[in-house]
Amino acid sequence: MPTLLLSVPAPVKICQDGYHLDTKFVAGMQAHVADWGSDVRCVMWDSGDSIPFGQIYRASELNFDLIVLDRNAAMPPEVLEGVSIALVSADMPGFGAICRSIAAARIPYVVGAEYTLDTRLRTVWLERHISFLRKVRRSLWLLRNERRIRTGIKSAASAQFNGYPAFDSYAELVIGPHIYLDNRMSAEMMASPAEMVTRSERLLSGRALRLIHSGRLEPMKGSQDLLQVMRELSALGVRATLDIYGTGSLEAQIRSALGEFDGAVRLHAPVDFRTELVPVSRTQADIFLSCHRQSDPSCSYLEAMGCGLAIAGYRNRMWEQLSKEAQCGVAVPLGSTRSLAKAIARWDRHRQAIVDSAQAGLSFAMTHDFEREFAGRMAHLRSLVV
Template identity: 50%
Template sequence: MTGRLVIYSSAPAQQRADGLWLDAKFVQGMERHVAEWPGPVSVVLRDAGLPLPFGVHCPPGSLGFDLAIVPRRAAVAPHLGRDVALLAAAADDHEALDFPALAQALGAKLVYVLEYTLGTRLRIVWMDRTRNPLRRARSALWTLQQERRLRRALRVADAVQFNGYPAYDAYRGLVRDAHLYLDNRLSAAMLATAPEMTARAERLRSGAPLRLIHSGRLEPMKGAQDLLPVMDALATRGVDATLDIYGTGSLEGDIRAGLDRFGGRVRLHAPVDFARELVPINRSRADVFLSCHRQSDPSCTYLEAMGCGLAVAGFDNAMWRGVQTRSGGGALAQLGNVAALADVVARWHHDRDALIRACGHARAFAADHEFDGVFSARMAHWRKVAGLAG
């Protein structure tokens, strides 16, 4: 039998009274792992012990892989099993940084998956509202210490898959086998159709109000605090625009409290199912994805919105800059400058043809990085590292 694939993931898991809950994106991705690995698959997760904003209930027997949920800081080795061909681990989790010795003991190849750069990790620490300045300083020092462990681990791993341009650019010189990918959930069948792109273009050329949309976690790290100020700035510029926000999070109450001043032009919605609801909404009821994200983590939202034919107006973080400069599928505004982000949208309001072109470039770039192709390339890379044919 072909050797086992073992995945140690940082995806959250929660054991509740009604059973197991897993992150929806993770479950979707695991379906493909199982389909494209020529042997058994096992997964090791840590118990988050917290509610999952985008969780799905997983009844016993509903998963196509073996699953072990381990408490934080508990030993992982007893849960890995035997006949392991490849151990894949999230290097963003510091508990995985001692895995080179573990993989060697198992006789397995080790592939790390990495998303965050040191700069992103430090910015996340400093934006954590739950910690006072002293605790943030201690966390920053700890993060700097972990960076040394991370670099050592990357150097000895058999391969590293980098999700996004920032991590790839920062660490690829350390590793022996680097694979770049842009993670997202948008399959070719979900891409905006030619009639939908034409309908959007005709509507924009008619002078209709711009339809902005935002989806995701409503958290400071994601820049959700800037959404309403951008709409305020657009109003002062005389831009007729609406904004639909889909999501939940710690800033939901603040956003809801500010809606009245917009007279219905800004609407807050609960999270909706990605494939069944959000994708059709993006494709037929929006023109621009408004991203106020200041971090450089590889948010899949960029590609997913672009594939629906939406131009992205976003801050100049390293990830969006990498996508925008390669695609032309949107525009950049100075990091954290709400007025500059509003100016980006205002320019499109006055130059609809430029916006239509950006929408077309966005869809074309996303089509080159659709889920199936990206995922199959990643799995082919894993099989190659493990010495398996195909």
């Protein structure tokens, strides 16, 4: 039976009782094992990073073969023994060296990519706590590393691209590239017809709009704009509430300003996606507010659409194309909180447009649920096994 090797940038720590791993990563690996139907091996490098949503797993609790190497260790030849095909993330530290090791062993490999050079550079320059000189140095390193990424992709058997920007940037470098839209919405998690009717009736009754946002509260996610959008909406006479779910470096700044909104804006700690965030989104919200300035393929878009929410967001490369493909939502110029508030105000005056956008988004999400997207990726890998 063919053996699949995965090399992913997920954090890991070696512990006395086993491995400290992110629970979402383990769930993803279990899905790989279930779909691949034979041996799955994963090689990781001890990152030393914090793992907020992790737990300790014994080796016997994992249904895949896990090899954890020291931070800067080279790929040992024994890791590649018996491997039929490998999937390597372009975001792995040492990506070029990993690809060369696999190629030297005459094993076909597929590159997984979701970030573009533009996204990586924007992330650096949105960092608030590093000096200008360090930003310049990091940018120069990224420019050099981009050559390594493109070389690795050119030498690959194929590639899998999460989202439109990465596909548009790199697809021409390989034969038979595969595009997918990563998200966590399984078919049974999608908004129900009854929930869509209830939301529609509420919206058309003229009650205050219920906005929701979830994710890391970081500058690269545009979280600093959330409250300003609410200020702009108030100035435009739009009655609305906003529930924010998440934590991050901007949490204290957001929390300190909540008092000015008289309870209309509420900040919640991160909650479990499946059992809490999805039910809340399906039954207690109308619009997902996205101030994301980056063009990375945030899964929040598909997940909000699957919950039956209309989306108002900035016109980054990912959301601009996704909104066109799905024929839903609104996309306004990057960083313009005024434009975002005006778009929501237009929706407020024409509530049926919110209902129609939400339904179009849900219909699109239902054709891109987790099971379909994941099965497509695994079928693509199987097609490359010699």
